[in-house]
Amino acid sequence: MDWQRYTLLGGILAVLLALIFQWNAFQELHTPELDRETIVHSDVQSGGLIPAETYDNSGGDVPQLESQAPAETDNDGTERKLVNVTTDVFDLLIDPRGGDIVKVALRKFEEKLDTPDQPLILLNQTRYHTYIAQSGLIGKNGTDSAAGRPLFNVSKTEYALVEGQDQLVVDLTLQQQGANITKRYTFKRGDYLVQVAYLVDNTSAKPWSAAMFGQIKRDTSEPVTDTGFGMSPFLGAALHTNEENYFKQDFEEIAEKPTRETIEGGWVAMVQHYFLSAWIPPQDERNTFELKELSNGLFRMGFTAQPVQIAAATQGELSASFYAGPKDVYRLEEISPYLDLTVDYGWLWWIAKPLFRVLHFIQEHIVSNWGWAIILLTVFIKTLLLPLSAAGTKSMARMRKFAPQMKKLQEQYKDNRQKLAEETMKLYRREKINPMGGCLPILLQMPVFIALYWMLTETVELRHAPWIFWIHDLSAKDPYFILPVFMGLSMWFMQKLNPAPTDPTQARIMQLMPVMMTVFFLWFPAGLVLYWIANNLITIGQTWYINKQVDAGKY
Incomplete structure (x- = not known):
């Protein structure tokens, strides 16, 4: 029964979280x-203490060191x-x-x-x-x-x-x-x-x-230093x-x-x-x-x-x-x-550097809190990328709308892959669905996401910078793992708004993604997790709105 399966999964997750808390406490105790x-x-003799004796500075060598007696000892022979x-x-x-x-x-x-x-x-x-x-x-x-x-x-x-x-x-x-x-x-x-x-x-x-x-x-x-998990x-x-x-x-x-x-x-x-x-x-x-x-x-x-x-x-x-x-x-x-x-900032410094200046401006002149500045920066980035992300979301929404018809075709032609491909392409052309429309905008946004990751990781201003409540250090992991769990939930809800993959194996992998990403993010700096949460929540709102518009026939 479903309730038994969910109870078992819940118990496994509870045990996993308990083990994580115990491991975290063990690490802190044994640091x-x-x-x-x-x-x-004492006065070090040789051993590479000073540079080589001669240097070509393209302006004449520094004269070779003359032999000198060792430096005088301390006056009273004791430690200076x-x-x-x-x-x-x-x-x-x-x-x-x-x-x-x-x-x-x-x-x-x-x-x-x-x-x-x-x-x-x-x-x-x-x-x-x-x-x-x-x-x-x-x-x-x-x-x-x-x-x-x-x-x-x-x-x-x-x-x-x-x-x-x-x-x-x-x-x-x-x-x-x-x-x-x-x-x-x-x-x-x-x-x-x-x-x-x-x-x-x-x-x-x-x-x-x-x-x-x-x-x-x-x-x-x-x-x-506590650099967390990841880079x-x-x-x-x-x-x-x-x-x-x-x-x-x-x-x-x-x-x-x-x-x-x-x-x-x-x-x-x-x-x-x-x-x-x-x-x-x-x-x-x-x-x-x-x-x-x-x-x-x-x-x-x-x-x-x-x-x-x-x-x-x-x-x-x-x-x-x-x-x-x-x-x-x-x-x-x-x-x-x-x-x-x-x-x-890595090879995407030309993106990361302007992002830092925007983040710094927001913190200096608008909110005076690095946590809220990260959220506002996320809003700023999502606004800039709105045309790209909206196009991808519309494409995914149309695929979701016509998912029952696609499933019907799969059942009708399950033994004839060539015919299934032909009928699927006819459906795409008739309903103006672009199956790659949701992928290209995401690929174009990836450099921005990677640059932002490196920028937040390298920003010393986030070290020991508080946000709200229990988050006292945006550069360290969430001590209670609340943000990573919330990030996983937001990712799971975001998946529910999009059409499931037609391939059963791929669909199962996608269902596990929120769990895997939650575990992956447990040791990420809180500032980075906060960015992903803000990004997911904005995407959820945008996807929900566009889905409503597509269902109403406005797209």
């Missing part, structure tokens, strides 16, 4: 804790103290040895939802993880070499951007034979771009010469080359084929889901970029700028910029050409 403790390594820098957007640590950035925590982004005391850690150097930003000087008078790195002096170890202050300057000083060098970090309120400059006072009677390098060193560990976000290096505006390599590709490029301006970045770090050297000079695996298992992505000559008894400056923060399209566009392409 490893992030190692947040920053450690200081890191410099703690606090701004409105950063909690940052600088190692006086080399003046490197060894930790960056983003104060406006939580590691997990509702953990304001735990900002997201982007860069860090721990016992099990290395992701740091290094910079230095190489060449004839460089401060960094394979033999050792300089130990800078600092006036204090705590710096903070206070209320009413728009800029914070942190100076690290070094006395070199014949020159006084200041490594200056400049932080600005509300900005994730840090200016890094070497101020050189050449006190000698000879010219001073060196080139600045900046590099990101990282292992291959995945960031601790796997890109993790690896990217840069702007002479041939490609956006060239990317994951760690496996870098290990297999290192990259070296010399261009005017440019940038090099370490890209992950929602966030990135990047070095941006002087844009009016030719810079050499390199992506390479090091002998210690780490990867280096960095640049070397042109050598700078500073005459005797004069001052000079070498500088670059370092970005560590969210994939903010508008800010990245301002920093350097094509850096915004690190917000990777």
Whole structure:
């Protein structure tokens, strides 16, 4: 009996949901804790710490490094103290040895939802993880070499951007034979771009010469983020080359084929889901970029700028910029050409990018809620595609209207397929039915749907963005799976408004589609599921209206 079958199916679904809830709880319970403790390594000798000794920058090689003695040890032989820098957007640590950035925590982004005391850690150097930003000087008078790195002096170890202050300057000083060098970090309120400059006072009677390098060193560990089920976000290096505006390599590709490029301006970045770090050297000079695996298992992505000559008894400056923060399209566009392409929308970026701007405009100027903005964007897209979708819906409605006649033909000519095909085509011509009319509009809309999927997945603004009631994070899965189930129900109801396939096997597969899609969407980000629900509901309304019009003979 039907009621027994439905009861059995309902019981199976109930058990399946219970298992899913238990698995979800198990995963959360066994998620490893992030190692947040920053450690200081001893002065690293060689091991790929600095770039190669010579560089062809098409403007003359950086002079070969001279042999230097190892950098001096800490004065008291104990572990040196890191410099703690606090701004409105950063909690940052600088190692006086080399003046490197060894930790960056983003104060406006939580590691997990509702953990304001735990900002997201982007860069860090721990016992099990290395992701740091290094910079230095190489060449004839460089401060960094394979033999050792300089130990800078600092006036204090705590710096903070206070209320009413728009800029914070942190100076690290070094006395070199014949020159006084200041490594200056400049932080600005509300900005994730840090200016890094070497101020050189050449006190000698000879010219001073060196080139600045900046590099990101990282292992291959995945960031601790909930990316849900479906796409796997890109993790690896990217840069702007002479041939490609956006060239990317994951760690496996870098290990297999290192990259070296010399261009005017440019940038090099370490890209992950929602966030990135990047070095941006002087844009009016030719810079050499390199992506390479090091002998210690780490990867280096960095640049070397042109050598700078500073005459005797004069001052000079070498500088670059370092970005560590969210994939903010508008800010990245301002920093350097094509850096915004690190917000990777895939090959349909030319559709996804305008969609993001519309979504951003709706959120900024109309609703101030990313969930409602997604719904309004769906309405906007459906309105644009209305001529295509309406044509397909009309064709499906006419097929549904004449489905009894088609079924009658199938029964009448079930043993004569050729005659069945001939009579079916006569019915199509007589009633002006186009069997492909419902397929073509759907195929034409697919690029828009795929582009929207990538756009919503790459939009950092959706991370920890609430909608209503129980949805507190549009970038994470629905904790109670209500949206995916509702999406499946809307898909099932939408199928009921359209004619069933004539082939029994195909019809059974179509009946299972809502169930399969519901399971598939259980781990999708809530923002994506919300889009599909809105799209289905609009399609249901449109289909119902057109079906009524066709039944009334108006089409």
